[in-house]
Every structure is written in C-alpha cells, then in structure tokens.
Amino acid sequence: MARHKPLAKKLRLISAGKKNRPVPSWVIAKTLGKITRIPKRHWRRTKIKA
Numbered sequence: 234m235a236r237h238k239p240l241a242k243k244l245r246l247i248s249a250g251k252k253n254r255p256v257p258s259w260v261i262a263k264t265l266g267k268i269t270r271i272p273k274r275h276w277r278r279t280k281i282k283a
Contacts, residue, residue: 240259249274 238246253274261269274281 242283248282249281260273 255273256268256271
C-alpha cells in the first residue's frame with residue numbers, strides 16, 4: 234500500500250480498525266456471559282473496501 238494516502242482513505246481505515254476490537258469486559262459482565270465474542274474481521278481473510 235502506498236505511503237501517501239488521501240485523507241478520506243485514512244479515515245476509512247481508522248474507522249475499520251476501531252470496529253475490529255474485542256468485546257469490552259463490562260459488556261460480558263453486564264450480559265452475564267451471553268455475549269462473549271462478536272465475529273470480527275480477520276486481516277487476511279476479509280479485505281476492507283477502502
């Protein structure tokens with residue numbers, strides 16, 4: 234990927250990175266373990282349309 238990226242592309246990549254994180258521990262505690270994990274994007278399997 235190129236070093237120089239347009240701002241719009243940078244913002245899309247940043248937002249995709251923020252969405253790809255584990256479920257917070259307080260959510261697991263509040264839902265009594267019903268929601269333990271959410272299927273997340275894998276860096277190699279699923280590509281971002283950025």
